Amino acid sequence: MAFVNENYFKLSPSYLFAEISRRVETYRKEHPEKAASIIRCGIGDVTEPLPQACIKALHKAVDEMAVRETFRGYGPDYGYEFVRHAIAGEYRERGMTIADDEIFLSDGSKCDCANILDILGGGNRILIADPVYPVYNDTNVMAGNSDVSFLEGTDENGFVPPPPGTAADVIYLCFPNNPTGAVATREQLAAWVAYARKNDALILFDAAYEAYIRTAGIPHSIFEIPGASECAIEMRSFSKNGGFTGLRCGFVTIPKTALGKRKNGTLEAFHPLWARRQSTKFNGVSYPVQRAAEALYSEEGRAQVKDLTDFYMRNAKLLREALDKCEWQYIGGVDAPYLWVKCLPGKTSWDMFSFLLENVCIVSTPGSGFGKMGEGYFRLSCFNSRANIEEVCRRLSTLKVA
Template sequence: MVKVNENYLKLEKNYLFINIAKKVNAYKAAHPEADIIRMGIGDVTLPICKAAVDAMKKGADEMGVKETFKGYEDSGAGYDFLREAVSGYYKSFGVDVPADDIRINDGAKADCGNIVDIFGDDNTILITDPAYPVYVDSNRMSGRKVIFADSDESNGFAAMPDENVKADIIYLCSPNNPTGSAYTKAQLKEWVDYANKNGSVIIYDAAYEAFITEDDIPRSIYAIEGAKTCAIEMCSLSKTAGFTGMRCGYTVVPEELKAKASDGSEVSLKQLWNRREGSKFNGVSYPVQCAAAAVFTPEGQQQIKVNIEYYQNNAKTIAAALDELGIKYTGGKNSPYIWLKCPNGMGSWEFFDLLLEKANVVGTPGAGFGKNGEGWFRLTSFGDKDRTVEAMERLKKILA
């Protein structure tokens, strides 16, 4: 008789955003007249920039001509033109990442979960809490031991390493999803030093680096001395360039990053990751990679900057409303997310229900991101400008 992976039975029955969708759909069915404004899921609303669209069309046209048709990409790591473009993008903010250390993927979420394939199941995983659910779920699916570092109001939702706690793999996200907090250079240096001292590997999610506005917040962990011997970095075009429906991102595994096998021999994690991807992933389509490369051109960068500023202005609108109401929050400044403290001591799902029923606004309950998320709530700035203004007017009306 077939046996299931019983680690899945230990997970929540549904993914967080499925539970939210069920609640919203039930309310909508009961109140079809309701004008619901969705500020929960972190999906963009502005279209892909013209430079990317034009490049994708050109790539699709090339696929229809025998002389320029593309089948499997030889290395499986992504076309050289895109990896070189990503490498050049790193150089634009002062970080040296060779193209050969970069692999193109179909978005950061998949690689954040898949990267653990190259590590043993007996590793201890340290995750800052609150956390993006994929970090926790992908490791619990494999039965790994998961421990947490508390990110809470007392430390500005920026957990720091504890020398009394030993972890093999560490997940960090900066700017953070869901809290919007971001590590300074000095704080990241502490994590890098901890990892190198303990032989740990940091899985660094930089999906929101394009939203950083402050000079002391690194755009990449490789801006920190010593990071290439302890860190794997993942980034995505989903939020920076509107690729949520296109699916493209990249993972960096430095040549310098090594680990020890059980026989004491030194193993290249880059080689292991390449081997894993060669067996389980056939790469991102050629037209999508063409579009992604266009994002890193001067024209593409200028166009996505306009979109990012649009979302940043939405974040300012949300922040201004919360300031007016006297509600504590983090995020918004270096992140598209606003992480607010639920008013009047309300629980996060309680506040979700209040906001849905009294204001017809949907957000994300902090409890869905971990125990330190209880009592907090995430709003996204990825919506329409006018709808964001309207949502904040409704919020102020019910909370004033």
């Protein structure tokens, strides 16, 4: 009989957002009169329409697919040259040395974060920040990687944990951070790159939220740090800058100079391994979606992305002001679309979830869902309509503890 993957039974039974949905649904059923006033500040999904540049590009690409002469079937496994060139071009504009063929397009960053483990072997010592996006840890459990340590994010380190004293092989870093909204300075990232190079480790850098950075000098990419192209792979997404959560597109940047090793000690570049992985297990991104991604790099597209991220960052500012008025402690919301808020005294994350749901019909994300160090915090997302955010601010003001 077919054996199933034993590792799946080591996973915690429920995925964070499924549990939130379940609890909200229960509350709705028990309080049907309040159902309409529930505002979700939980999940990090965008709410505003796609940029017009993308809409135009999508319509044009669909029209091409309707005519034999311009129809496109299978595209290149790694993405069309037009979009890889646009992406790598932006890196180069910002002073980084990234070649077009170091960009691998995908149908989303979640897939890349998960699938990257395919090219890594067993036996790696893995470091994951805590709190963290659950996918990093869950996919390691699924892959049977048992040597996973957590980097403790705390108030003291501002949720940017420094490199530990012990060696590791693979490190997950995410800045601007989901869920805390923390960003790493150039010096903090340089310390990580130095650590990785000293230990010949690989940094998996999730930069999905780079478009929200507003503070000058905060790196948008790990490759802004000298030496990173020898020890880092970067994951990027169009979900949050272009609002592609429903369109699905992201990419991973793998410099040809980033090396791992075989058990016999031979050094091997990750680049050809990922190329082989993608050509065997993936068949490219939907053509119209690639055209929409390309459009994000046009002059018009860039301006629209700026407007879109500015909109959410204005939401962040409103939420920060409301929290300040309540005198609640938080970080984030300055260079990231998330606020990481300390629970009221004596309340756990799920207590606070219930408190906010029951008192002001606001759905938050319990910090403990992101790891042990998230206990005592909750996440507020800035992805919402202005009207909803203003209403959330109004409701929060009623909670001011005197």
